[in-house]
Amino acid sequence: MNTDTEYITLITELRDTLYRLARSILANDAEAEDVVQDTLERAWKLRASIAESDYPRAYVCRIAHNIAIDRSRRLSKQSSFSEQLTSIGISDGRSRASMSDMTAITLSLISRLPERQRIAIHMRDVEGYELEEIASMLECDQTSVRMNLSRARKSIREQLLKIINYGV
16 A cells, blocks of 8 residues: 555545444444544544555554443443442433533532542543552552542532532
8 A cells, every 4th residue: 555545545445334334433423423434534634654554454443442432431431430420310301501510610629639549530420430540540559549438428428419419
């Protein structure tokens, strides 16, 4: 693959494959199409590397796969975060806009936590890292991470309940 024309031909041939790959991971048409667009953008930036690759089709498919997995994790964390809010009684029939407000409030509360708690809860509940990875990054053991997560969640829960019950 030496020219931009060959690159464009490759991408044109792969577009449906990329869409089906993303769709199989995300199970959502719009998200899959977004993955394809993100893949095409990233592949364009990496076209020199793709051209040098022995398997350019596999290279582009791997890009799409990675983007789809990242998007799936992020969507999963967002829905998990909403489910957590629901589990403590926050979404009692409120509109989507209210949930968005609650998410913003929660993120604001997270930003006020002590540093270790803030990092731990962000990495676990927002970014989706495993306890072992967080412990490694914070240079502590998993028990400390669990303790910081527990304290952070308890603090957030208490503050959210105050806001809901008293409008504080």
